[in-house]
Amino acid sequence: MAKTVWILNGPNLNLLGRRQPEIYGRETLADVEAACRVLGEGLGLEVRLFQSNHEGAIVEEIHAAREAAHGIVINAGAYTHTSIAILDALNAFAGPVIEVHISNVHRREAFRHHSYIALRADGVIAGLGTEGYAAALRRMATLLA
Ligand code: DQA
Numbered sequence: 001m002a003k004t005v006w007i008l009n010g011p012n013l014n015l016l017g018r019r020q021p022e023i024y025g026r027e028t029l030a031d032v033e034a035a036c037r038v039l040g041e042g043l044g045l046e047v048r049l050f051q052s053n054h055e056g057a058i059v060e061e062i063h064a065a066r067e068a069a070h071g072i073v074i075n076a077g078a079y080t081h082t083s084i085a086i087l088d089a090l091n092a093f094a095g096p097v098i099e100v101h102i103s104n105v106h107r108r109e110a111f112r113h114h115s116y117i118a119l120r121a122d123g124v125i126a127g128l129g130t131e132g133y134a135a136a137l138r139r140m141a142t143l144l145a
Contacts, residue, residue, distance in 0.1 A: 002044050002045060003044065003045055003046070003141075004046045004047075004048065004068065004069045004071075005040065005045045005046070005047050005048075005069060005070065005071045005072070005137065005140050005144075006047075006048050006049075006050060006061070006065050006069040006071075006072050006073070007032075007033075007036060007047060007048070007049045007050070007072075007073045007074075007075075007133060007136075008051075008058060008061055008062070008065075008072060008073070008074045008075070008076070009049070009050065009051040009074075009075050009077070010051075010053075010074075010075060010077030010078065010079045010080070011052075011054075011077045011078055012053065012077055012078070013029055013051055013075060013077055014029060014051050016028055016029045016032070016102075016130075017029070023103050024102050025102065025129050025130055027130045029049070031130070032049070032130050032133050033047075033049040035130075035133070035134065036133055036134065036137060039134050039137055039138075040137060043137060043138065043140075043141040044141065045137060045140065045141055045144070047137070048069075055079055055083055056085075058076065058079065058083075058086055058089075059085050059086060062086070062089035062090060062092070062093055063089060063092070065093055065095075066092065066094070069095065070095050070096075070144050071095045071096045071097070071098070071140045071143065071144055072090070072093060072095065072096075072097045072098070073097075073098045073100055073133065073136040073137065073140060074086075074090070074097065074098070074117060074121075075099070075101060075102065075133075076099075076117055080099070080101070080105075080112075080115045080116065080117050081111055081112060081114055081115065081116070082116070083116055083117075084116055086116065086117065087116040087117060087120055090117065090120040090121075091120055096122045096140060096143040096144065097117075097121050098121060098122060098123045098124075098125065098136040098139055098140060099115065099121040099123070099124045099125070100125045100126075100133055100136050101124075101125070101126040101127070102127075102128075102129055102130055102132060103126070103127060104126050104127030105126050105127075106126065106127075107127070122143065123136070123139055
């Protein structure tokens with residue numbers, strides 16, 4: 001039976017492809033979703049993508065994942081660097097968690113170097129562009145096998 005992986009995206013990632021393309025590239029979130037679905041099929045994973053600009057909505061989605069998802073891939077955007085609430089929600093989720101950043105946050109401003117989510121994540125991917133989501137799914141397939 002296919003394992004379910006939720007790919008959660010935080011604020012401003014709805015603008016992917018149009019927002020600072022020199023940093024985040026030209027692929028849209030819909031492109032990422034389509035690519036992840038195809039890859040997921042090959043890996044035996046059922047993939048569902050979610051995006052919200054609201055911290056509480058992301059927290060509630062993680063709560064829903066407790067019953068519905070085997071693993072979580074999360075790019076929390078700027079909430080990565082600020083949100084203890086998202087960290088607490090992830091700590092209440094039993095399955096594997098992989099943190100993704102499209103850009104190499106460590107080469108950017110100092111405030112992007114700290115991640116609350118990294119305190120919970122089983123793996124962290126940064127700087128691979130949108131390919132980071134595919135890398136996260138491949139790792140998720142291993143962790144859920
Ligand atoms: C990001 C990096 C964050 O610092 C930033 O706030 C984002 C996107 C990334 O994917 O590189 O919104 O998570």
